[in-house]
Amino acid sequence: MYIDTHAHLFLDHFKMDIEDVLDSCMDYQVNRIYLPNIDRSSVEALHEISDRFPNQCFPQMGLHPCSVKADYKEQLAFLYKQFKDRNYTAVGEIGIDLYWDKTYVNEQVKAFKTQVEWARDMRLPLVIHSRDSLDMTIDLITELQKGDLTGIFHCFNGTVDQAKKIEDTGFMMGMGGVITFKNSGMAEVVSKINLDLLVLETDAPYLTPTPYRGKRNVSSYIPIIAEKLAAIKECSIEKVAEITTINANKIYNYTPV
Template identity: 50%
Template sequence: MVLTDTHSHLYLGQFDEDRQQVMIRCDEHGVKRIFLPNIDLESVPAMNKLVASNPDRFFPMMGLHPCSVDAGFEDVLATMREELSTQRYCAVGEIGIDMYWDKTTLPLQQEAFRIQVGWAKELALPIVIHARDSFDELFDLLDELNDDRLRGVFHCFTGSVEQAKRVLDYGGFMLGIGGVVTFKNSGLDHVVKELPLDKLVLETDAPYLAPHPHRGKRNESSYVSIVAQKVADLHETTLERIAEITTANSFELFKM
């Protein structure tokens, strides 16, 4: 059985003391591929160092997280665009809109999103979307920007069935399902039960959003097996089938 974690910040300092042990647990749970979303310029060296340690296992992205967008973001994006030219990156991400932490930067976030979507189209890369309290804002942007060159994933999807259908109606998008699906009162279990398996990929968002029974503790990529089992239970199928389908979906998403 092979599982894929399509969204993990395993390069962050929270793993510096025991990263090797974390990877041993990944081996024990069949997690063979881990996709690494970027946050800002400061996170790039640590991310690429991790990739260099095992380039057949770790796959980096390049993008400016919406919570890192502030005045002067254009200079940051210019440097990121140069970095993308090295062709070592599998996606533009994570990018998006975050209306939870700071609504005042919305115009800057919107412009940063437009610019980075342009990169994705130019380079034929998928985008990895961060959407926190911002479905309406992102749908407005995607209505404006969507065409047959745009594809990607809504990472850590926590929306409704109707919002999921709207995402899928754009034609080139998948939905990333993480630990929230295991939370008792999230309601996401009822949504995931209604979603087509061929449009789902699995993720952890480690070190954040650990699934039950680890909720509130540090998340890690091996826990994607818990997410996979929950999705299997919801769809009344086997863990092995979910692993096979979602790993194939990740290959399609990232054109592996």
């Protein structure tokens, strides 16, 4: 079986056919799908799908860095309240994004630090977005780590050196569609990272793997990513499925029955 450690199946892209999407996940043995929140506007849909499919979809709560604007404090206050009524599997998706817009970088750092403390207090893992900010987010986690933080650097696309630094923080790295892109240059880096540090993710509906690039991404494409990872690591796809599932269960604190 497989785990999709990161997908946004609560977005409008899936509104029409979420049941079919999740049925197809079962066909491909993608049995558990973790859903990181985006911001206040996505909470209702996140809860709705998690309640409808409680054995397949597991919600996470946090403020995505691309949604950190002037009103971020109100956003954080609203999202923090959600933890009172519900169990979440992680604080996410949080982080720093310097690709789209650098206007609110200081606010992004403040929101990130606040949410890291939520995770520490609630003993939850972190799901970290680090687009064009990997050194910065690694430095922040290194600075904030007191031995009690765990989590995933989602969509890892860094260097061997950065992977080593992440390993030193005790975090894992998410492998998604990017490793299937011909020009990503990730194969060489990933070949040097221990499988014990890797989990699978789609980031659906984004970052669709080859050969479906340009179309909507879905969690049932996880085996495509696993196959590519197996080729890079020169091992069987079964081994990739087994180890990445163990890793994901460990990070998300889930004991299979």
